Amino acid sequence: MAFDADEEILQDFLVEAGEILELLSEQLVDLEQHPEDSDLLNAIFRGFHTVKGGAGFLQLDALVNCCHSAENVFDTLRNHKRTVTSDLMDVVLQALDNVNAMFDEVRNREEPTPAPQSLIATLDQYALPEGESPVDAPGDSPARPADDAVAAAAEEDHGDITDEEFEQLLDALEDGKGKAGDSACEDAGSIEGAGSSNSDDISDDEFEDLLDQLHGKGRFSGEVASTDVPDPDAGGQPEAEKPAAADDKKASGGDSDLITDDEFERLLDELHGKGKSPAHSAGDEKPGNSAPQPASDGPAANKSEPATQPTEASARPTPAAKAATPARDSQAQAETSVRVDTKRLDDIMNMVGELVLVRNRLQRLGSESEDSEMHKAVSNLDVVTTDLQSAVMATRMQPIKKVFGRFPRVVRDLARNLKKEINLVMHGEDTDLDKNLVEALADPLVHLVRNSVDHGIEMPDVREQAGKPRQGTVTLSAEQEGDHILLSIEDDGGGMDPEKLRRKAVEKGIYDQDAADRLTDNECFNLIFAAGFSTKDQISDVSGRGVGMDVVKTKISQLNGQVHVESKPGKGTAIRIKVPLTLAIMPTLMIMLGNQSFALPLVNVVEIFHLDLSKKNVVDGRECIVVRDKVFPLFHIKRWLVPSDTGTAEPENAHVVIVAMGTRQVGFVVDQLVGQEEVVIKPLGRALQGTPGMAGATITGDGRIALIIDVPSLLQHYG
The missing domain is CATH 2.40.50.180 (CheA-289, Domain 4)
Incomplete structure (x- = not known):
C-alpha cells in the first residue's frame, strides 16, 4: 500500500469513500425491497466501482479485489442476467462489512486484511449469469476483466478515470486479446512498453492502437465509410474530419496534445452510447439515431498532428498530466463548498462562546449606565453576537441522516435473525443538529431500535392471530422544536403491560409490593430504564440481560436531554427523546x-x-x-x-x-x-x-x- 502517497490524496479518498460506503449500506437494504430498480442497481455498481478506483490508485489490492468481485455481481444484476435474492444480499452485505473493516484499517494507516477467499469465490459465483457455474463457463474468465473494465468506464456518466484505472484497462485488454493473433499481441506489447516508459500520459500512437484493439483496424469511422479511414500508422486523416477536429481542439481550451478526462469520457460515450456495453458498436445504431462523430472528440483532434512528431507528453516530466486539469475545471461549475477540519470549527465555536460571555458582561454594565450611546452600542453588539453565534452553530450542524442511515441495515439483519417481518419508516432525515450530538446519539438510538424490533414487534403468526398484518412497522422520526430536537422511535407491536412491569419490579427488588402498586402506568413504563431490568424471560444474543436501556437513559441525561415512554397494550410503544440543538x-x-x-x-x-x-x-x-x-x-x-x-x-x-x-x-x-x-x-x-x-x-x-x-x-x- 502507498501510505507514503500524498496525504491530501489519501484524505480525499477517505472522505469520498467513507460517504459512499455509508450510502451503500442503505442502498443495499433498499434494493432488497425494490429488486427491479435499475437506477438503484446502477448506483450501487458505481459506488463499488468508485471505491475500487480510489483504492487501486493507492495500491490497496485487498480492497480492490473485494470491491471488484462485488462490482461484477451488480454488473450481472443490472444486465438482468440474475435476480436479487435474500441469500445473494446476505453475501453482498458480508462483502460490504469486509470492505468497511478494510477501510477502517486504511484510516488507521494499517495494511488492509484481505477478505476471505470463500467470500470472494461466492461473489464470483453470483457474478455469473443465473444457472451457470464457474465450470460451465471456463472461456469467459480470461476476457471478463477486459469486459468489466471497459463496461465500467462506459457506464460512468460522471467522474474521472485515473491513470491507474487506465493502465489496468490496457493490461486487461492485452490479457483479453492475447489469443486474437500474433499481430494483436505485438500491438498490445507495444502499448505496454510505451505505457511503462511514460505511465502518466498516452501518446497518439498508443491511443490509435487502443481503438484498433477495441474495434479492429479501421472500425472507428463514425459517418465516414470504413474504406476511407486510413491506417493510423500512416499519419493520414480523412478531410471530412479535419475541420471539426480543429474546432473541437480550440474548444478544449488549449493546444496541448494531451487527452483530458472529459474528452476520454465523451469518447467512450460516442463509442458505445451512454450506459451501453462495448458490444453496442456504431453499426448497431438505429436508423433514426445519428452515428457518433469522432471528429467532435478531443482524441480525434489529436489525429491531425503528425504521429512522427514528438508530443508534449514525451517532452514533459511526469506531472505534466496535471496540466490538463485547469481546462477541465474551467468548464465545470465553481466550487460551492470547502472542507474544514472539525477542530477548527470547535475552536471558532469556543471563541464565539467567549464573545457571548463578554456580551453578557457588557449588557450587565450597560444596564447600570445612563449613557444612551452606550445602550445603543451594547444593543448592536447583542444583535451581531447572536447572529454570529447562529451562523457558527449552523456550520457545525449535520443532518440526523448521518445516524439514521445505519438503521435499515440494523433492522434488516435483526429481523432475519429473529425470523420477523419488519418495515422501517424514517421521517425528518434532513433535520440538522450539532455534530457532537449526532455522534453521541448513535449508540442510544441503536439500542432503542433493536429494543423495538426484539421486544416490540411480535412474530408474524402472532400478529396474524391478533388481526394485524404479518409485517410490523418501526417508525423513526426527527423534528426541530425551538432550540431542541425531538426524536421518536415507534412500533406497532404488542406494547407493554403495566402489571407485568410492576411484578418484575418487585421480583428484582426495585420496589416493594405497596410502592409498586402506587406506581402510575407512565412510571411503570420508565422502569425499563432501571439497571438490570428486563421483561425477557430468556436471555438471547440480542437482549434479556437488562443492559442497554439504563445506558440509554444515562447517555441522554448527559446530553441534557429527556426520555419519555408511551405504550398501549396490543397497540405499540413510542419512546420520545428531547435533546438540545447544541451542547456548546x-x-x-x-x-x-x-x-x-x-x-x-x-x-x-x-x-x-x-x-x-x-x-x-x-x-x-x-x-x-x-x-x-x-x-x-x-x-x-x-x-x-x-x-x-x-x-x-x-x-x-x-x-x-x-x-x-x-x-x-x-x-x-x-x-x-x-x-x-x-x-x-x-x-x-x-x-x-x-x-x-x-x-x-x-x-x-x-x-x-x-x-x-x-x-x-x-x-x-x-x-
Whole structure:
C-alpha cells in the first residue's frame, strides 16, 4: 500500500469513500425491497466501482479485489442476467462489512486484511449469469476483466478515470486479446512498453492502437465509410474530419496534445452510447439515431498532428498530466463548498462562546449606565453576537441522516435473525443538529431500535392471530422544536403491560409490593430504564440481560436531554427523546443559594412560583407541596450544595423551581432568582471532576463563576 502517497490524496479518498460506503449500506437494504430498480442497481455498481478506483490508485489490492468481485455481481444484476435474492444480499452485505473493516484499517494507516477467499469465490459465483457455474463457463474468465473494465468506464456518466484505472484497462485488454493473433499481441506489447516508459500520459500512437484493439483496424469511422479511414500508422486523416477536429481542439481550451478526462469520457460515450456495453458498436445504431462523430472528440483532434512528431507528453516530466486539469475545471461549475477540519470549527465555536460571555458582561454594565450611546452600542453588539453565534452553530450542524442511515441495515439483519417481518419508516432525515450530538446519539438510538424490533414487534403468526398484518412497522422520526430536537422511535407491536412491569419490579427488588402498586402506568413504563431490568424471560444474543436501556437513559441525561415512554397494550410503544440543538451554549436559569451562583439548564425547568413554606406537607417522611392538586416532592438543594449553611434557620418564604426529568417532576427550593442567561459550558478543573450533580462551570454576566447543575445526577446522588 502507498501510505507514503500524498496525504491530501489519501484524505480525499477517505472522505469520498467513507460517504459512499455509508450510502451503500442503505442502498443495499433498499434494493432488497425494490429488486427491479435499475437506477438503484446502477448506483450501487458505481459506488463499488468508485471505491475500487480510489483504492487501486493507492495500491490497496485487498480492497480492490473485494470491491471488484462485488462490482461484477451488480454488473450481472443490472444486465438482468440474475435476480436479487435474500441469500445473494446476505453475501453482498458480508462483502460490504469486509470492505468497511478494510477501510477502517486504511484510516488507521494499517495494511488492509484481505477478505476471505470463500467470500470472494461466492461473489464470483453470483457474478455469473443465473444457472451457470464457474465450470460451465471456463472461456469467459480470461476476457471478463477486459469486459468489466471497459463496461465500467462506459457506464460512468460522471467522474474521472485515473491513470491507474487506465493502465489496468490496457493490461486487461492485452490479457483479453492475447489469443486474437500474433499481430494483436505485438500491438498490445507495444502499448505496454510505451505505457511503462511514460505511465502518466498516452501518446497518439498508443491511443490509435487502443481503438484498433477495441474495434479492429479501421472500425472507428463514425459517418465516414470504413474504406476511407486510413491506417493510423500512416499519419493520414480523412478531410471530412479535419475541420471539426480543429474546432473541437480550440474548444478544449488549449493546444496541448494531451487527452483530458472529459474528452476520454465523451469518447467512450460516442463509442458505445451512454450506459451501453462495448458490444453496442456504431453499426448497431438505429436508423433514426445519428452515428457518433469522432471528429467532435478531443482524441480525434489529436489525429491531425503528425504521429512522427514528438508530443508534449514525451517532452514533459511526469506531472505534466496535471496540466490538463485547469481546462477541465474551467468548464465545470465553481466550487460551492470547502472542507474544514472539525477542530477548527470547535475552536471558532469556543471563541464565539467567549464573545457571548463578554456580551453578557457588557449588557450587565450597560444596564447600570445612563449613557444612551452606550445602550445603543451594547444593543448592536447583542444583535451581531447572536447572529454570529447562529451562523457558527449552523456550520457545525449535520443532518440526523448521518445516524439514521445505519438503521435499515440494523433492522434488516435483526429481523432475519429473529425470523420477523419488519418495515422501517424514517421521517425528518434532513433535520440538522450539532455534530457532537449526532455522534453521541448513535449508540442510544441503536439500542432503542433493536429494543423495538426484539421486544416490540411480535412474530408474524402472532400478529396474524391478533388481526394485524404479518409485517410490523418501526417508525423513526426527527423534528426541530425551538432550540431542541425531538426524536421518536415507534412500533406497532404488542406494547407493554403495566402489571407485568410492576411484578418484575418487585421480583428484582426495585420496589416493594405497596410502592409498586402506587406506581402510575407512565412510571411503570420508565422502569425499563432501571439497571438490570428486563421483561425477557430468556436471555438471547440480542437482549434479556437488562443492559442497554439504563445506558440509554444515562447517555441522554448527559446530553441534557429527556426520555419519555408511551405504550398501549396490543397497540405499540413510542419512546420520545428531547435533546438540545447544541451542547456548546446552553440557556439556563441563574439562581442564588446563599452567596453562590448556580445555573439550572432551562430544558429541565417547568415552572417557578413563590411559596409559603409553612404550607408544605410530609408524606412517607418526605417534604411535599401540592400545586393544582398535584403533589411534588420538595428538596432544599442548598443543604446539599452549600454545606456551611446547613444549620441556619429556614426562611418562611422561598422560591420554588419545578424541574422535570422525563415524567418525574420535583421542586427545588432556592434563595433567589437572578434570571435567564445563555452560558458557555466550561469543564470542571481536575480537583472538581466527577463532583456529583455538577455538569460544569461558567462565567456569569457580573463576572462571577457559577456551577452548572446536572439535575438527574444531583437527584440520583442526594435525593
